[in-house]
Amino acid sequence: MTVIVREFVPDDAPAAVRVRRSAAPYTVTTPASMLNERRAAPPARRYLMLVAERDGEVVGYGNAGLVHEAPEPGQAFVTPVVDPAHRGHGVGGLLLRAAEEHLAALGAREVYAWVRDEPECLEFARTRGYRSTRTLRYLRLDLASAALPEPPAALPPGVELRTAADFAADPRPLFAADSEATADEPTDIPFGLGDYEEWLADTWEDPLLDRELTVVALVDGAVAAFSAAHTDGEGRYVSAMTGTVRAHRGRGLATLAKTESLRRARAAGCMEAYTSNDSANGPMLAINRRLGYEPCATEVRHVRSLG
Structure with missing residues (x-):
């Protein structure tokens, strides 16, 4: 059987989404969001999207690029994904090779990848020179039956809950809060969201972002915390990012925003909710446990030095 790896074209989006969903059902993606990935990628990322065909059928997808926001040059990422029904036929190896060649030509020195915590996936990474660094926990909540906390009878003084839709005319305050929260996320590659136009x-323009379900907590009129919601229109909801600016941490504002977002999502017809946290992110893991999330998958971060 013949396997061919080639560059992604827009018509590949539905098949590539099918592959992603089959390999990682705890993530949310749509053809529109995949096309936005391609359109929105800044030139400095040198973003490459690939598909793998086996006898004419798309059975694998991959992407790769530079972490151009990182303070140290030469950092890169790669994501080869193979439909589980087609593993063991060299598809993942060919995707990874093509992606690494692309990155090596750009001068990348270290390549990072997330690997499903399953024996065959971990062995795939190990035999290709990747070593593990940290873990990411994926969690699922049966939103249809979850016992979510009731909304507080009254908000703390000065606190107000709004949605991202209220910032449609000027989302810059959300960008500032997202930048500050992201900068403090546990990660192997420190980076910030320094470019507003890229953000x-x-x-902001990601088709997955549901602005009506994304809840923002204001304190005295300024953004203090937020919980960004992604939905796929098929009843699935993902917490894309929940964060609090440094000056307001420890007050329960992230929990307040996330819980309100989940209540709104259920009212809008979402049936299941997913979220993910670095294993070192104790505060968010604790919040999610209190909300009733349960572990559903683990991915292990790996890195390989090129050259």
């Missing part, structure tokens, strides 16, 4: 294209 608009990548995050």
Whole structure:
């Protein structure tokens, strides 16, 4: 059987989404969001999207690029994904090779990848020179039956809950809060969201972002915390990012925003909710446990030095 790896074209989006969903059912993606990934990628990312065909059928997807926001040059990422029904036929290896060649030509020195915590996936990474660094926990909530906390009878003084839709005319305050929260996330590659125009294209204009379900907590009129919601229109909801600016941490505002977002999502017809946290992110893991989330998958971060 013949396997061919080639560059992604827009018509590949439905098949590539099917592959992603089959390999990682705890993530949410749509053809529109995949096309936005391609459109919104800044030139400095040198973003490459690939598909793998086996006898004419798309059975694998991959992407790769530079972490251009990182303070140290030469950092890169790669994500090869193979439909589980087609593993063991060299598809993942060919996707990874093509992606690494692309990155090596750009001068990348270290390549990072998330690997499903399953024996065959971990062995795939190990035999290709990747070593593990940290873990990411995926959690699921049966939103249809979850016993979500009731909304408080009254909000704390000065606190107000709004949605991202209220910032449609000027989302810059959300960008500032997202930048500060992201900078403090546990990660192997420290980076910030320094470019507002990139954030608009990548995050604000992402078709998955549901602005009506994304809840923002204001304190005295300023953004203090937020919980960004992604939905796929098929009853699935993902907490894309929940964060609090440094000056207001420890007050329960992230929990307040996330819980309100989940209540709104259930009222809008979402049936299941997913979220993910680095294993070192104790505060968010604790919040999610209190909300009733249960572990559903683990991915292990791996890195390989090129050259």
